[in-house]
Amino acid sequence: QVQLVESGGGLVQAGGSLRLSCAASGRTFSNNAMGWFRQAPGLEREFVAAIRWSGGSTYYADSVKGRFTISRDNAKNTVYLQMSSLKPEDTAVYYCAASLYKYSGNRYDYDYWGQGTQVTVSS
Secondary structure: OEEEEEEOOEEEEOOOOEEEEEEEEEOHHHOOEEEEEEEOOOOOOEEEEEEEOOOOOEEEOOOOOOOEEEEEEHHHOEEEEEEOOOOHHHOEEEEEEEEOOOOOOOHHHOOEEOOOEEEEEEO
16 A cells, blocks of 8 residues: 655745645555646546656656656655646646556556645636
């Protein structure tokens, strides 16, 4: 089992920045990749960014490319999402997820999920 706890959400004005953290515990050594997803009211959960634990390769949804950066600290078993130039359309609950076997943007490839943290961007 892997437990994931997100933190760092909040209210920010458009153009501002936030950094989300995701602390992983449990059988973290078995994870292949970590991802961030988000879900706005009435919409499906969508992919934001992913990173491999080993090697650190990353990729992003087109909607956040150039504005968001995913990173990890292996020693702390923590993944971060640095969000800059935030827009009102970035408002959502942000979820951290762990995949045992895949490295993808498909939410169904992820095996463990955090409880989510709210990000609200005001115009």
